[in-house]
Amino acid sequence: MEVEIKLRLPDAAAHRRLSSFLAPRLRRTHAQRNLFFDAAARTLAAATAALRVRLYGLDDHAPSRAVLALKRRPRIDAGVSRVEEIEEPLDPALALACADNPARLGGIDSPIIRLVASECGVGGDAAPFVCLGGFRNTRSVYDLEDDSEGLGLGLVLELDETRFDFGTSYELECETAEPDRAKEVLERLLTVAGVPYEYSQSNKFGCFMAGKLLP
Numbered sequence: 001m002e003v004e005i006k007l008r009l010p011d012a013a014a015h016r017r018l019s020s021f022l023a024p025r026l027r028r029t030h031a032q033r034n035l036f037f038d039a040a041a042r043t044l045a046a047a048t049a050a051l052r053v054r055l056y057g058l059d060d061h062a063p064s065r066a067v068l069a070l071k072r073r074p075r076i077d078a079g080v081s082r083v084e085e086i087e088e089p090l091d092p093a094l095a096l097a098c099a100d101n102p103a104r105l106g107g108i109d110s111p112i113i114r115l116v117a118s119e120c121g122v123g124g125d126a127a128p129f130v131c132l133g134g135f136r137n138t139r140s141v142y143d144l145e146d147d148s149e150g151l152g153l154g155l156v157l158e159l160d161e162t163r164f165d166f167g168t169s170y171e172l173e174c175e176t177a178e179p180d181r182a183k184e185v186l187e188r189l190l191t192v193a194g195v196p197y198e199y200s201q202s203n204k205f206g207c208f209m210a211g212k213l214l215p
Helices: 012-025 092-100 102-107 111-120 179-193 204-210
Strands: 002-009 026-038 049-056 065-077 080-090 130-144 155-164 167-175
Touching (some): 002 012, 002 179, 012 026, 012 130, 012 155, 012 179, 026 204, 049 092, 065 092, 065 204, 080 111, 102 111, 102 130, 130 204, 155 204, 167 204
Antiparallel strands (some): 002 080, 002 167, 026 130, 049 065, 130 155
Protein backbone atom coordinates (compact mmCIF):
# COMPACT_ATOMS: atom_id res chain seq x y z
CA MET A 1 0.00 0.00 0.00
CA GLU A 2 1.43 3.34 -1.09
CA VAL A 3 0.39 6.18 1.22
CA GLU A 4 1.05 9.74 0.08
CA ILE A 5 0.12 13.26 1.03
CA LYS A 6 -1.11 15.13 -2.05
CA LEU A 7 -1.57 18.90 -1.94
CA ARG A 8 -2.69 20.76 -5.07
CA LEU A 9 -1.18 24.15 -5.93
CA PRO A 10 -3.40 26.60 -7.81
CA ASP A 11 -1.09 27.78 -10.58
CA ALA A 12 2.40 28.20 -12.00
CA ALA A 13 3.11 31.19 -9.75
CA ALA A 14 2.55 29.07 -6.63
CA HIS A 15 4.77 26.35 -8.10
CA ARG A 16 7.57 28.87 -8.78
CA ARG A 17 7.27 30.33 -5.28
CA LEU A 18 7.52 26.92 -3.64
CA SER A 19 10.37 25.86 -5.94
CA SER A 20 12.31 28.95 -4.90
CA PHE A 21 11.59 28.39 -1.21
CA LEU A 22 12.73 24.75 -1.37
CA ALA A 23 15.71 25.34 -3.68
CA PRO A 24 18.42 24.80 -1.01
CA ARG A 25 16.94 21.36 -0.34
CA LEU A 26 16.78 20.20 -3.98
CA ARG A 27 18.36 16.80 -4.54
CA ARG A 28 17.40 15.89 -8.10
CA THR A 29 14.90 16.57 -10.87
CA HIS A 30 13.31 13.90 -13.06
CA ALA A 31 11.78 14.28 -16.50
CA GLN A 32 9.08 11.62 -16.73
CA ARG A 33 6.95 10.38 -19.59
CA ASN A 34 3.99 8.32 -18.38
CA LEU A 35 2.10 5.93 -20.68
CA PHE A 36 -0.94 3.86 -19.71
CA PHE A 37 -2.04 0.52 -21.10
CA ASP A 38 -5.35 -1.35 -21.00
CA ALA A 39 -7.55 -3.52 -23.17
CA ALA A 40 -9.63 -1.75 -25.81
CA ALA A 41 -12.67 -2.34 -23.57
CA ARG A 42 -10.93 -0.48 -20.69
CA THR A 43 -11.08 -3.60 -18.54
CA LEU A 44 -8.43 -2.42 -16.08
CA ALA A 45 -9.97 1.02 -15.67
CA ALA A 46 -13.33 -0.60 -14.93
CA ALA A 47 -11.59 -2.55 -12.15
CA THR A 48 -10.11 0.72 -10.76
CA ALA A 49 -6.64 -0.31 -11.90
CA ALA A 50 -3.98 1.51 -13.92
CA LEU A 51 -1.05 -0.10 -15.72
CA ARG A 52 1.69 2.45 -16.32
CA VAL A 53 5.06 2.52 -18.04
CA ARG A 54 7.18 5.43 -16.85
CA LEU A 55 10.21 6.48 -18.87
CA TYR A 56 12.88 8.76 -17.42
CA GLY A 57 14.97 11.28 -19.31
CA LEU A 58 14.70 14.21 -21.68
CA ASP A 59 15.29 12.16 -24.85
CA ASP A 60 12.13 10.23 -25.84
CA HIS A 61 14.25 7.96 -28.03
CA ALA A 62 16.83 7.08 -25.36
CA PRO A 63 15.31 7.01 -21.86
CA SER A 64 17.75 6.45 -19.00
CA ARG A 65 15.44 3.96 -17.29
CA ALA A 66 11.87 2.69 -17.26
CA VAL A 67 9.51 1.37 -14.58
CA LEU A 68 6.38 -0.74 -14.97
CA ALA A 69 3.71 -0.17 -12.31
CA LEU A 70 0.27 -1.52 -11.49
CA LYS A 71 -1.89 0.67 -9.27
CA ARG A 72 -5.21 -0.59 -7.92
CA ARG A 73 -8.11 0.57 -5.76
CA PRO A 74 -7.06 4.18 -5.20
CA ARG A 75 -8.63 6.16 -2.38
CA ILE A 76 -8.02 9.78 -1.47
CA ASP A 77 -9.45 11.63 1.50
CA ALA A 78 -8.45 15.02 2.91
CA GLY A 79 -5.24 15.00 0.92
CA VAL A 80 -4.18 11.50 1.97
CA SER A 81 -3.92 9.07 -0.95
CA ARG A 82 -3.84 5.30 -0.51
CA VAL A 83 -3.34 2.92 -3.42
CA GLU A 84 -2.20 -0.66 -3.87
CA GLU A 85 0.97 -0.46 -5.95
CA ILE A 86 3.40 -2.94 -7.48
CA GLU A 87 6.47 -1.74 -9.37
CA GLU A 88 9.29 -3.41 -11.25
CA PRO A 89 12.10 -2.16 -13.50
CA LEU A 90 11.65 -2.48 -17.23
CA ASP A 91 14.36 -2.44 -19.86
CA PRO A 92 14.15 1.01 -21.52
CA ALA A 93 14.50 -0.42 -25.04
CA LEU A 94 11.70 -2.88 -24.33
CA ALA A 95 9.55 -0.07 -22.91
CA LEU A 96 9.99 1.89 -26.15
CA ALA A 97 9.12 -1.20 -28.19
CA CYS A 98 5.90 -1.64 -26.18
CA ALA A 99 5.03 2.02 -26.68
CA ASP A 100 5.30 1.49 -30.44
CA ASN A 101 3.55 -1.91 -30.35
CA PRO A 102 1.39 -2.10 -27.19
CA ALA A 103 0.32 -5.72 -27.77
CA ARG A 104 3.95 -6.70 -27.21
CA LEU A 105 3.59 -5.79 -23.53
CA GLY A 106 1.46 -8.88 -22.98
CA GLY A 107 4.34 -11.15 -23.93
CA ILE A 108 7.06 -9.84 -21.64
CA ASP A 109 8.35 -11.86 -18.68
CA SER A 110 6.87 -9.85 -15.83
CA PRO A 111 5.07 -10.69 -12.56
CA ILE A 112 2.86 -7.64 -13.07
CA ILE A 113 1.81 -8.70 -16.57
CA ARG A 114 1.10 -12.23 -15.33
CA LEU A 115 -1.03 -10.81 -12.50
CA VAL A 116 -3.00 -8.62 -14.91
CA ALA A 117 -3.57 -11.61 -17.21
CA SER A 118 -4.69 -13.96 -14.42
CA GLU A 119 -6.93 -11.52 -12.55
CA CYS A 120 -8.29 -9.37 -15.37
CA GLY A 121 -7.79 -11.40 -18.53
CA VAL A 122 -5.91 -8.57 -20.22
CA GLY A 123 -2.78 -8.95 -22.33
CA GLY A 124 -3.48 -12.09 -24.33
CA ASP A 125 -4.80 -12.58 -27.85
CA ALA A 126 -8.41 -12.11 -26.73
CA ALA A 127 -7.73 -8.75 -25.07
CA PRO A 128 -4.38 -7.37 -26.22
CA PHE A 129 -2.97 -4.23 -24.71
CA VAL A 130 -3.57 -0.87 -26.32
CA CYS A 131 -1.86 2.35 -25.29
CA LEU A 132 -4.31 4.90 -23.91
CA GLY A 133 -1.78 7.73 -24.17
CA GLY A 134 -0.35 9.60 -21.24
CA PHE A 135 1.23 12.76 -19.94
CA ARG A 136 4.58 14.27 -19.03
CA ASN A 137 5.74 15.23 -15.57
CA THR A 138 8.70 17.17 -14.20
CA ARG A 139 9.38 16.05 -10.64
CA SER A 140 11.71 17.92 -8.32
CA VAL A 141 12.77 15.95 -5.24
CA TYR A 142 13.65 17.69 -1.97
CA ASP A 143 14.99 16.44 1.35
CA LEU A 144 13.84 17.85 4.67
CA GLU A 145 16.98 16.52 6.28
CA ASP A 146 17.36 19.09 9.08
CA ASP A 147 14.97 20.97 11.29
CA SER A 148 16.54 24.40 11.21
CA GLU A 149 13.26 25.93 10.05
CA GLY A 150 11.05 23.86 12.35
CA LEU A 151 9.47 22.05 9.42
CA GLY A 152 10.08 18.43 10.41
CA LEU A 153 12.65 15.70 9.90
CA GLY A 154 13.17 12.81 7.54
CA LEU A 155 10.68 13.61 4.79
CA VAL A 156 11.27 13.48 1.04
CA LEU A 157 9.07 15.89 -0.92
CA GLU A 158 8.18 15.68 -4.61
CA LEU A 159 7.02 18.79 -6.42
CA ASP A 160 5.30 17.95 -9.71
CA GLU A 161 4.51 19.97 -12.81
CA THR A 162 2.26 17.68 -14.85
CA ARG A 163 1.53 18.53 -18.48
CA PHE A 164 -1.59 16.99 -20.00
CA ASP A 165 -2.87 17.68 -23.50
CA PHE A 166 -5.63 19.77 -21.89
CA GLY A 167 -3.67 21.72 -19.27
CA THR A 168 -1.03 21.71 -16.55
CA SER A 169 -1.41 20.82 -12.87
CA TYR A 170 0.90 21.44 -9.93
CA GLU A 171 1.11 19.24 -6.87
CA LEU A 172 3.26 18.61 -3.79
CA GLU A 173 3.52 14.96 -2.73
CA CYS A 174 5.15 13.08 0.11
CA GLU A 175 5.15 9.30 0.52
CA THR A 176 4.98 8.42 4.20
CA ALA A 177 4.11 5.81 6.80
CA GLU A 178 2.89 8.61 9.08
CA PRO A 179 0.34 10.56 7.04
CA ASP A 180 -1.05 12.70 9.84
CA ARG A 181 2.41 13.92 10.85
CA ALA A 182 3.56 14.39 7.27
CA LYS A 183 0.47 16.36 6.31
CA GLU A 184 0.99 18.65 9.29
CA VAL A 185 4.60 19.25 8.23
CA LEU A 186 3.66 19.98 4.62
CA GLU A 187 0.88 22.35 5.60
CA ARG A 188 3.23 24.20 7.94
CA LEU A 189 5.85 24.39 5.18
CA LEU A 190 3.41 25.87 2.68
CA THR A 191 2.17 28.36 5.25
CA VAL A 192 5.73 29.50 6.01
CA ALA A 193 6.45 29.74 2.27
CA GLY A 194 3.28 31.76 1.67
CA VAL A 195 2.04 29.28 -0.93
CA PRO A 196 -1.71 28.65 -1.28
CA TYR A 197 -2.89 25.05 -1.58
CA GLU A 198 -5.83 22.70 -1.23
CA TYR A 199 -6.17 18.99 -0.64
CA SER A 200 -6.03 17.00 -3.87
CA GLN A 201 -9.30 15.17 -4.53
CA SER A 202 -8.12 13.14 -7.52
CA ASN A 203 -4.94 11.56 -8.87
CA LYS A 204 -3.13 12.21 -12.13
CA PHE A 205 -4.55 9.12 -13.83
CA GLY A 206 -8.06 10.27 -12.92
CA CYS A 207 -7.41 13.62 -14.57
CA PHE A 208 -5.97 11.91 -17.63
CA MET A 209 -8.97 9.62 -18.03
CA ALA A 210 -11.44 12.47 -17.44
CA GLY A 211 -9.72 14.58 -20.10
CA LYS A 212 -9.71 17.65 -17.86
CA LEU A 213 -8.05 19.06 -14.76
CA LEU A 214 -9.83 17.87 -11.63
CA PRO A 215 -9.58 19.26 -8.08
